[in-house]
Amino acid sequence: MKKIVLVDDSDVILDIVSQALKMYGYEDILRAKDGQEGLQVIKQNQGNIALCIFDVNMPKMDGISLVKEVRKFDNTTPIIMLTTETDKSKIITAKEYGATGWIVKPFEAEKFIKVVEMYVTK
Numbered sequence: 529m530k531k532i533v534l535v536d537d538s539d540v541i542l543d544i545v546s547q548a549l550k551m552y553g554y555e556d557i558l559r560a561k562d563g564q565e566g567l568q569v570i571k572q573n574q575g576n577i578a579l580c581i582f583d584v585n586m587p588k589m590d591g592i593s594l595v596k597e598v599r600k601f602d603n604t605t606p607i608i609m610l611t612t613e614t615d616k617s618k619i620i621t622a623k624e625y626g627a628t629g630w631i632v633k634p635f636e637a638e639k640f641i642k643v644v645e646m647y648v649t650k
């Protein structure tokens with residue numbers, strides 16, 4: 529099974545999303561705390577990633593820039609953005625750069641997994 533890469537600067541969100549994924553059988557999760565770290569993780573695991581999940585607002589490199597950077601070498605891996613109501617407008621830019629979908633925080637695990645299942649097959 530391929531990996532899911534989760535990038536968010538909030539430990540709480542990282543934990544919640546990881547738990548939700550594990551609850552539904554997605555065990556192989558790579559976590560990163562900012563866009564720079566995320567980019568490194570993605571480069572190191574190229575070809576072995578089923579799905580990326582990016583927060584929008586993060587230090588060092590935000591989620592939008594991260595999408596742009598990843599799409600320079602990977603055009604196919606789905607990228608889901610985690611957004612808040614206030615940064616919904618940034619979704620348009622994220623989509624232009626190649627983001628695949630998004631989910632608005634806060635979300636219920638069940639709803640979140642439904643979005644994940646649109647892109648990943650176990």
Ligand SMILES: [Mg+2]
Pocket residue numbers: 536537538583584585586
């Ligand atoms: Mg954030």
